[in-house]
Amino acid sequence: MHSSVQASQLKLMIMKDAAVLFVCLALAILRPGVEAVSPPYLLDPQCAKEVHVQVVNGQDASILNNPWMAQIIEGGSFICGGSLISPRYVLTAAHCRGKTNQGLKVRLGDYNIGTQFDCTNEGCIPRPKDYAVDRTFVHRSFVEYHNYDLALLRLNTAVPYGVHIRPVCLLMGGNSNWRWNLLQTIPSFNVTGWGRTATTKVSFPLQQAELQHYDNSHCIRSFGRQLDHTHICAGQPYSFTCNGDSGGPLTAKAPAVAGNHIVLFGLVSYGFNQCNGPSVFTNVLPYTNWILWHINRYP
Numbered sequence: 001m002h003s004s005v006q007a008s009q010l011k012l013m014i015m016k017d018a019a020v021l022f023v024c025l026a027l028a029i030l031r032p033g034v035e036a037v038s039p040p041y042l043l044d045p046q047c048a049k050e051v052h053v054q055v056v057n058g059q060d061a062s063i064l065n066n067p068w069m070a071q072i073i074e075g076g077s078f079i080c081g082g083s084l085i086s087p088r089y090v091l092t093a094a095h096c097r098g099k100t101n102q103g104l105k106v107r108l109g110d111y112n113i114g115t116q117f118d119c120t121n122e123g124c125i126p127r128p129k130d131y132a133v134d135r136t137f138v139h140r141s142f143v144e145y146h147n148y149d150l151a152l153l154r155l156n157t158a159v160p161y162g163v164h165i166r167p168v169c170l171l172m173g174g175n176s177n178w179r180w181n182l183l184q185t186i187p188s189f190n191v192t193g194w195g196r197t198a199t200t201k202v203s204f205p206l207q208q209a210e211l212q213h214y215d216n217s218h219c220i221r222s223f224g225r226q227l228d229h230t231h232i233c234a235g236q237p238y239s240f241t242c243n244g245d246s247g248g249p250l251t252a253k254a255p256a257v258a259g260n261h262i263v264l265f266g267l268v269s270y271g272f273n274q275c276n277g278p279s280v281f282t283n284v285l286p287y288t289n290w291i292l293w294h295i296n297r298y299p
């Protein structure tokens with residue numbers, strides 16, 4: 001008697017589950033092509049906002065407005081630029097990764113390479129800090145710099161944020177159409193870097209240039225290579241200076257979705273060596289799920 005009551009209850013439960021499953025399946029079938037997407041959000045809500053600064057001379061970047069800037073250093077030499085995106089992760093180009101993690105480190109909070117204490121008319125910042133890299137994640141489809149040119153470097157400890165060290169913002173969520181349309185609304189970007197000073201051993205402040213966002217066809221014509229939604233083409237028509245480093249950030253504001261936060265859109269990938277005309281950047285927006293997966297898996 002007792003056991004048959006249990007059996008009928010069980011039967012009822014199975015029927016309920018089956019009903020729920022049926023409703024879910026029906027919804028999935030009735031709404032084809034609807035991705036399960038979350039609304040846009042910032043990877044790290046404490047990421048940088050634009051701070052009001054005095055006008056800076058020429059191509060020198062603001063000392064306070066680029067706190068995510070990272071130098072990737074291998075065996076004591078500066079090899080690439082990068083961007084802090086969370087307390088433990090720096091995003092750079094895949095072609096910048098070290099041969100091993102041994103001796104690979106990241107310097108944060110620097111402004112003038114070659115001086116210990118950095119000051120401008122905006123004020124002074126504390127000394128830079130070096131962090132060892134304990135893991136490197138390169139996109140598994142990366143072969144050479146023309147595609148999938150991005151890598152995550154995990155620092156061996158979490159970085160405390162301050163006036164001179166803070167991540168740039170990454171926009172997460174949304175679907176691929178939303179991300180592509182957002183990118184089309186950005187007319188220009190900033191690129192920052194020390195401009196390949198590894199060989200020119202001079203004291204040098206961080207440099208900045210504003211680049212126009214070009215249609216990809218512009219870079220396709222210039223480089224004779226196919227590009228897709230994972231690339232950004234940008235440049236200046238009349239600039240003959242090198243203001244960026246491989247792996248360095250291409251940023252912009254996206255006020256409609258990110259207020260006065262500074263958003264990372266691209267990474268310097270190729271073409272920049274010519275120091276004029278258009279260059280190709282890795283578009284980070286298609287890779288946000290790839291980034292999130294690693295950060296969650298290896299926090």
Ligand SMILES: *[C@@H]1O[C@H](CO)[C@@H](O)[C@H](O)[C@H]1NC(C)=O
Pocket residue numbers: 062065188189190210251252253
């Ligand atoms: C570039 O940076 C300057 C100074 O930090 C800022 O005023 C300007 O709005 C930025 N431009 C873009 C496109 O983000």
